[in-house]
Amino acid sequence: MAERESRPTATKTSPGSRPPRPAEAARQACDQLASLIVHEPEGVSGVTRHEDGWVVSVDVLEVARIPDTTSLLATYEVRVDERGELQEYRRVRRYRRGAADDC
Structure with missing residues (x-):
């Protein structure tokens, strides 16, 4: 079994402190999603x-293939609260790495 890549642990906010910034929220969402699914996040494509x-x-690599442009990726929508705690997640899209978005 492949070892998970070590990531710096995101600091959670305490009561009365400021909410996480977008980068912190994204990092916390990735870390928490990775602990729930068997695939490692590749990147973040949006923060709202x-x-x-x-x-x-x-964005997560779900099925690695050769050539890499035929690998299957998925986009998960992850909701975190004001403290950076995961509230819910769901897969919203699955696509080939080499596929263009629909316009």
């Missing part, structure tokens, strides 16, 4: 502020 936290779009 909501009244109760953040919605982060996380």
Whole structure:
């Protein structure tokens, strides 16, 4: 089994402190999603502020193939609250790495 890449641990906010910034929310969403699914996040394609936290779009390699342009990726929508705690996640899209977005 492959070892997970070590990532710096994101600092969670304490009561009364400021909410996480977009980069912190994205890092926390990626870390928490990785602990729940068997695939490692490859990157973040969106961060949106909501009244109760953040919605982060996380791109994940689900099936590696050769050539790499035929690998299957997925985008997960991850909601974290004001403290950076995961509230929910869901896969919203699955696509080939070499595929263009629909216009």
